[in-house]
Amino acid sequence: MTGSASELARRLGDYAEAVCREYLSNGHRSGNHWIVGDVRNTRGRSMHVRLKANAKGPAGKWVDEANSEFGDLLDVIRETCGLVEFRDVAEEARRFLAMPQPQPQISGIDRQSAAVRGSPEAARRLFSMSLPIAGTLAERYLAGRGILLTSRERALRYHPGCYYYELVTGETLTFPALIAAVTDLGGRITGLQRTWLDPSGNGKAQLADPRRSLGNLLGNAIWLGLEPGAPVPVMAAGEGFETMASLRTVMPALPVAAATSANHLAGLTFPPGCRRLYIAADADAAGRHGIHRLSQRAGEAGILAMVLRPQLGDFNDDLRLLGPTQLAAWLGDQLAPEDARRFLPPG
Structure with a gap:
């Protein structure tokens, strides 16, 4: 496994349960394992994914007792997304982790096009993984700003553990976040804005830039x-x-x-x-x-x-x-x- 692959697998292992909930949604947690049918997300009980590191090995490693297959969470992403090339698997893994993409050796136009292709899908996925804001830290944050909105506001959601990539240190951190969907006039999500929140309820998280946007924003809102x-x-x-x-x-x-x-x-x-x-x-x-x-x-x-x-x-x-x-x-x-x-x- 290349250094890049091993680093990605380790980072995915840090959030093994979140990865399983996203890509192995037909399974369930049982103790320190995620139980599912196989690496392609079939219903069943033969595949076990380790959720926390222990004496048997690091988090994210899995084995399928029915066919003796084994691997890591990069293999899960490859199989469930139907990907072939490692660069596509790595791109999907980085997108899940909200990590910046490596600079490809291509022209500026091609690089910009690749970024545009990925971001709206990432935004829609993160929004779908988030929760209604009623009764959450996001609602409390807005109320602290004097903002009182009805539950009919479909643009707003709450994520209890949204990834934040620290540009200076390279760390991937986790904070609760207010998620606001950016949509076109037809209501289709084209991007979103994340506002990371202090877990104690004291306003925004103490980060260099606690508010970031992604996706296709121009013309939308x-x-x-x-x-x-x-x-x-x-x-x-x-x-x-x-x-x-x-x-x-x-x-x-x-x-x-x-x-x-x-x-x-x-x-x-x-x-x-x-x-x-x-x-x-x-x-x-x-x-x-x-x-x-x-x-x-x-x-x-x-x-x-x-x-x-x-x-x-x-x-x-x-x-x-x-x-x-x-x-x-x-x-x-x-x-x-x-x-x-x-x-x-x-x-």
Whole structure:
């Protein structure tokens, strides 16, 4: 086994149960083993995967007592995914571990295309492995930011042990995370944003970059309140998820889109029937390019663009420090009168 393969197998072994739950889903845990029919995920009991290292060997090693086959978790990924080349197995393993891909000896265009092919699938898989946020640390985190959303928000999930790759040390760590799906207008997941959380419940995890996005983001967004394919005559858009979730907290009937960055905000795709677009600004100048470009594109599409400005640094600051009633009153002076009557609570 090459050094690269042995390192990948060891890392997979560190998360042996998670690997088994993902790729050997027809099995179950029994003591220190995952029991399944065979390495191709058939139902049964003849194959045993060691979940924790012990005197008999490292985690991730398996044996099938019916045919005497044996191997490691790279073999599991190869067989269950129907892969042949080691580079494809390694790519799938790294994607599962949220590890960066090695730089292939190919042109920049080909490298970019390979990254684009992988990321949306990785995003959809991670989202499907996550849980509804009700009663979780993610719901507690949002409530601590003053954000109260209904259980109907399909874009939000919680993962109790989301992998975080530390770029400086090369370590793969595990933290709970708020998972927000980035979707196109049809509701298909094209990417996601992960916000790693402090396990003690004290806000974000103490990491260099506790929020990262992956997938195809341009033109898409974290949508709250969007019904795929339905006309959206009035909406709001901005960069940050917490900014837009704060507006949604005080205006729960208004569809909102968080584009995740200024550049992605500038390229947001407009939903059908959009006539009026409110663009959420921050107090600093960092996102002015995105606001200007989005306003320009909206005008070209016949959409009236209006900028909403916070009193403090951003709308989440307003929500937390001033309260929802004062935020609603502040917004009422910036909305079109008919939108204020429709979306704001009666004052």
